[in-house]
Amino acid sequence: MSIKTIVWGENVHDQENQVVADLYPKGMHTCIAAGLNLDENIEASTAVLQDPEHGLSQERLDKTDVLLWWGHAAHGDVSDEVVERVANAVLGGMGLIVLHSGHFSKIFKRLMGTPCNLTWREAGERERLWVASRNHPIVKGIPDHFELEFEEMYGEPFGIPEPLETVLISWFQGGEVFRSGVTYKRGAGNVFYFRPGHETYPTYHDDNVKTILKNAVNWAYNEQPRILDPNDAPNVPVTEALEPIVERGPKLHADGEAGFK
């Protein structure tokens, strides 16, 4: 098995900010992909905002099993067309893992239907992540808690729909809490949001973070064939009803006619 994975990076601060460039000389996306490739099940490549079609052509998405998304400063620069393309891939069965400031990405808000807002503070404070769902596959090999000594704070209320499962909850030194690992299913696609990952700290070099991301890719992967038209709403003609019925009463549509959308 080989899970075809793309790590998408905005790649803005990586280029413009010296602190970020020192931590991630080849960009955050490259560091994340290298961590994933330590898992023999995973075959991770990268794509960035600046690539043609942001590196997310239909052809490439069709072959992708799991997509990770990191963005922050340039959410607005992501093309709506690409966002819809990615959304359809997820609805058809591609896994999606949204990282940190990706909570405000177009694709995450598109699939959640909510603001995905929160409170925040950039002070390099201590974050401690607690496992709420023991032995969830995403926290395989992770102890009941682990720490990131320097992180940005995100605080509740987090404007998301109630998750399928709340896997991780963070404690912050300054007094806040946050649901830091939450799962969803959207159409046939598994979605995981994972909070840590501010670009001025070495979060993606942390072993526990690397382990969680590898686990998350394995969890999000769905080996079943992609659903080709996840938006289809097929008419079932009366003559093909599974139980014999006789049409009756007034109607709007001719048999087999497309419905309104």
Add this chain to the structure above:
Amino acid sequence: MSIKTIVWGENVHDQENQVVADLYPKGMHTCIAAGLNLDENIEASTAVLQDPEHGLSQERLDKTDVLLWWGHAAHGDVSDEVVERVANAVLGGMGLIVLHSGHFSKIFKRLMGTPCNLTWREAGERERLWVASRNHPIVKGIPDHFELEFEEMYGEPFGIPEPLETVLISWFQGGEVFRSGVTYKRGAGNVFYFRPGHETYPTYHDDNVKTILKNAVNWAYNEQPRILDPNDAPNVPVTEALEPIVERGPKLHADGEAGFK
């Protein structure tokens, strides 16, 4: 108490189709609103697609507790600006009840983040709705099952997120099933989808349907003040942290500066 309620109707077939006009001489929305007004807690008025701003000005929404939405043929004619306005009202605490073919309305797809697709057949077949969540407030006064002799079929798979609660499940004569009553919370707003209501049948004259709609309005109503900016993501300055912390490490943002969106 008086729950300020708007029944929004597309009002297209009501005008153009003689069958619909005969069943609902003043439009479906008017019939639905009249049913709601039998509940002394509810004060229901109507709005239609053809009104200025579709009858959903900011000023009117600000005073509205619960909105019901029926649309079918003209989802595409609803202005995106009004959809976002309604979405923000829901996220801030307004209740939303989506009816029948409203599964494909812009507002429902916007808040669910999924295709909301299904299979369908217009054959005037029998639908039987079963209560899956006993004594849920939305089914108060409803027996364990009830029938609609003539209805359009909607079949699974229904392209929605896993609901908070699956309250009603339908059986169809032609062999399909459907999750016909499902609840969600989006931001501070309660959302209920209710399946029946094809315009060529007398569904909104049915007593059980009327009871469910009245119950749903009472359930969706949230008496708490509307959240004015449900999309806000406030920065918490280090000096205002709830626990004393000292800023450390490199950072991107100046104190109190707005975050990226």
Add this chain to the structure above:
Amino acid sequence: MSIKTIVWGENVHDQENQVVADLYPKGMHTCIAAGLNLDENIEASTAVLQDPEHGLSQERLDKTDVLLWWGHAAHGDVSDEVVERVANAVLGGMGLIVLHSGHFSKIFKRLMGTPCNLTWREAGERERLWVASRNHPIVKGIPDHFELEFEEMYGEPFGIPEPLETVLISWFQGGEVFRSGVTYKRGAGNVFYFRPGHETYPTYHDDNVKTILKNAVNWAYNEQPRILDPNDAPNVPVTEALEPIVERGPKLHADGEAGFK
């Protein structure tokens, strides 16, 4: 409307421990009930472990809308028969609010099906509760966060089923987090677990706690008639099938015969 409410107290430390007796001279249950009675919708009385049938006779439960449960040292002394009686009342529609150390009560473990275990520390540390579900009726009038200066710590992982909604999450001074307000439905009954309330601290004198408990009683109340036999599994004779069917194939049971249990 008047919501008939019982506050059940174990009433052990209240009698034996001077600290608790000083904080709650008439017992914790009496203090909690007095707080609830400030709400004109609520009519709260008390019951204690030492009463005949623990104060929870079938006759009294039949007239009770909502039960609050505080126990700690004497969970094992609660009669299994009374636990089943209370469980059946909840399954039939009575609301249940489980307080603090009640996480280990027989009734809570009985209805959750899980260990309901946690980590803990009694050090009088600061707890800060954060609202995760904005405008949930249980947090009406509560700001986004509030503090209890002295509390026992409970930490994740909390051994509960995934809740319907996670309403409140706690931050603790010593570094832990906890899902402090969670909702469930069991049969027709609404269940809320609320974490704070260690007996050596003045938690039930706190205004925010009083508000949450009043809200929780109103939320848990179900005005519909109690389901009399919530465990019934009725046979539907072939002759009474809703759609005409013809019996066929081999069978184990004679028509109308009781099923196995």
Add this chain to the structure above:
Amino acid sequence: MSIKTIVWGENVHDQENQVVADLYPKGMHTCIAAGLNLDENIEASTAVLQDPEHGLSQERLDKTDVLLWWGHAAHGDVSDEVVERVANAVLGGMGLIVLHSGHFSKIFKRLMGTPCNLTWREAGERERLWVASRNHPIVKGIPDHFELEFEEMYGEPFGIPEPLETVLISWFQGGEVFRSGVTYKRGAGNVFYFRPGHETYPTYHDDNVKTILKNAVNWAYNEQPRILDPNDAPNVPVTEALEPIVERGPKLHADGEAGFK
């Protein structure tokens, strides 16, 4: 990988009823296990009520990854001690798949906390199962619907907690619907209930049923080490708090002392 699996069968009707014996000459459990062993990932054996300790000794459970449970006439003959042993194995991470009339088994009711009741009719009617969660791993290879020509009817309301995911919903010829495939997590253990399987019909010879059971075992399997004491509630001494705190206020417990249970 080899998923150690036990198929537990009550093995009563298999012995006493000629119809059942003809369909399943070596017992239902043996037929089910043979179907599972077609999957190279699965290594399935059997256990029956009549075995010492019902074939479920602690030693054997310790080595078991997934347990399937079929019982009907003799739920009451299962020892409470073995039920608790199985419950603890599930809470510690063993997968559990409950089949058909197992809805009324002690172990399922123990883990759900609810009556798990339903309506029923034994008439050999047609059942059609619909997929509600597309591409869920449990329905891999299953079309959007499939039929069992002869089955017992189970009808809503089904007295279960709201599932994590509703994967399958059944349509019955006589007019009922039922949530036929539902998932839960209890402690660290994955739980799946699957409805079909009345002993007088050839259900476990059906290819779609076999596929679903194989998928369910793979889904329920958790490769992580078993949690040895899933009921433990450890005290965290003040001196070992993750953040430095000073003990203050009155207390009930001496440091490191066991809590009440």
